[in-house]
Ligand code: ARG
């Protein structure tokens with residue numbers, strides 16, 4: 001069988017959805033925990049759904065079947081059929097009780113799906129299809145059952161026993177074992193099941209809900225991490241309050257538990273009443289975590305908490321609806337973070353992410369709609385498109401409807417579908433009913449892959465400004481989107497539209513060609529500059545012929561901070577792309593002069609660091625090498641990108657040296673570390689400014705970084721010093737890296753920062769360094785965080801070495817992926833997306849990368865996860 005036959009046989013299509021043949025109303029689970037032989041007994045009430053005589057088919061993987069009881073009688077072997085993935089009971093009654101006993105081996109579970117061990121404790125990950133590795137079950141999200149769970153385990157090794165819902169009892173079970181009982185009153189899909197057992201300590205707190213109920217909160221971690229939970233707890237309480245105040249959603253169990261584990265494939269998981277987190281999204285104290293870590297924790301804690309309504313109370317009918325919960329929940333957590341910190345900077349960061357990751361995904365071989373139409377391995381669809389573009393699509397609905405109407409829509413949605421498994425269609429229907437708007441055209445955003453482009457042009461008539469917008473998309477059906485626009489004069493003054501005081505208009509773009517005419521009171525000799533897609537109201541690419549002058553004006557004068565930042569980005573791009581293109585065949589003999597407009601805009605923004613340091617930090621951040629590479633459809637010039645980006649940074653540093661120093665000194669935060677917006681902004685602007693200064697060949701600026709490293713009482717400032725020094729490696733840098741390692745080598749989560757920085761160094765033999773580091777005592781190929789920090793950072797963050805012309809980066813990564821695919825296919829598949837780019841490489845590199853892809857793809861043992869990615873990439 002060829003690869004294609006092998007994988008296409010498993011393709012699952014949205015169009016084939018059928019309601020389940022059987023429903024399961026309750027399931028009582030008993031776990032007898034043992035690292036290598038855990039016994040699971042599951043008793044289920046099953047009932048036929050509709051009238052038919054089809055068999056009952058249960059999913060099950062990596063399970064040892066011990067026994068089946070059917071209405072109290074042992075089922076003999078000729079009454080069922082068993083394969084390595086399915087258990088079939090051909091002829092069953094209308095409704096019946098089934099008890100299935102299985103045995104599983106958590107210690108051998110390296111895929112981190114189902115029940116597995118992390119640091120000697122037990123934990124689970126069931127989304128999307130992990131429950132079938134625990135017991136035989138109809139493992140699909142439209143089966144909503146009431147769960148009760150009993151956990152029996154050795155009381156010394158596993159003092160803490162947790163499951164979903166509310167605790168019922170904890171008693172001795174004799175022989176040094178104890179038994180804990182949990183009941184979850186809310187019917188839920190199997191993907192939300194969770195269990196934890198281990199030696200854990202908890203940070204405890206309480207929360208009083210809006211209706212006055214007291215909720216017991218706890219964050220469980222390994223004992224040595226007990227002092228790193230305060231920020232996560234604070235974030236949890238803020239999230240609970242925010243969801244009450246913003247969406248009117250109250251928590252619905254007596255307890256809310258969070259557990260942090262070190263071995264976890266993704267960020268975190270919203271299991272009902274028992275969220276399980278990758279420890280990187282819980283653990284923080286000032287000397288171990290950076291501001292970015294603090295921000296990540298705040299948003300992921302919120303995200304998982306918000307799922308309690310958008311995902312758990314109202315869940316997905318099938319996995320094609322994944323964005324129903326993920327897109328909506330990301331939108332919710334983005335707005336939460338905006339309310340907790342700087343709205344403008346959050347928007348800038350979210351859009352920057354979307355552009356760098358989602359736009360690239362949408363333009364490459366893994367492109368898929370927000371609602372995919374088919375998949376082979378659903379784990380491959382936890383993507384930036386489903387999450388981040390999905391969030392943009394919900395945001396557009398908020399913008400089209402206005403917050404109040406949108407909120408009426410969400411109330412209707414939560415109310416009507418509480419306790420049900422529903423579809424994206426159902427969500428849109430509520431928005432449409434709440435607003436009276438026809439959203440059928442809007443649906444296209446969910447159905448079609450690719451980033452729409454808007455070609456914008458303008459014209460002047462006496463007293464009139466005309467804006468023409470053309471949708472450049474594949475197919476002939478236009479999208480519907482909100483587009484905020486404003487106009488500015490060359491002096492930077494806002495222009496009143498249509499003889500009113502209105503400065504900003506939301507256009508509803510919905511035709512292939514559309515034009516708007518605004519009456520404006522501006523003399524014809526004064527230039528009008530449009531500010532388009534303000535706040536990034538629509539996730540599109542805008543093509544308008546801006547020149548340096550116009551961008552410099554917007555970067556300074558636009559009243560929308562997002563568009564100021566965006567104008568700055570476009571200014572960088574204009575200069576960098578021109579230089580990269582003319583320098584593709586090697587550096588030019590003399591350095592090109594620094595464009596006046598760009599330099600001036602840069603200097604002006606630096607002066608604003610007193611008011612909003614975090615915003616300034618965003619504005620003076622150069623586009624990443626990755627984003628620059630994405631601007632090329634073919635023959636990506638990696639060397640020129642790297643060289644020209646560094647050159648521009650150095651040129652700016654030369655011109656603005658004294659101002660940079662001033663900004664650095666003025667933004668010295670208060671003496672002790674606090675995670676609050678102003679201090680975060682100050683540290684962030686210092687990071688940027690310092691990494692400009694260290695590009696200059698001056699010992700004084702290196703010393704500045706060393707002093708920052710020495711004096712810092714927090715991880716942000718000490719790591720930022722290292723980061724700034726890594727720009728241009730020196731002995732000083734080596735010495736500080738060694739000190740950092742010496743101090744933190746027993747703390748792998750912190751060593752991840754060090755690994756990532758090492759992996760991104762472009763000096764010397766980068767790959768050899770990475771190879772050596774794989775032997776570092778803190779490294780482990782089995783741990784996804786370590787793998788992303790070292791291997792992922794090399795493949796994604798060291799474009800120069802990964803794309804070395806001899807192909808050593810490609811071959812080495814393929815070897816690692818093949819190795820990892822043997823024990824953790826999800827992780828292997830994620831790493832393999834680094835090869836999506838091969839068709840945009842020059843022919844010599846493309847051949848080498850394609851060879852690496854073919855080598856992974858053609859292995860008979862290639863997992864379905866990996867082969868779906870490599871297969872699509874090879875196309
Ligand atoms: N629902 C989780 C979240 O968004 C993600 C879980 C994904 N897990 C996976 N194995 N694909 O927070």
Ligand code: ZN
Pocket residue numbers: 303307325326329
């Ligand atoms: Zn989520």
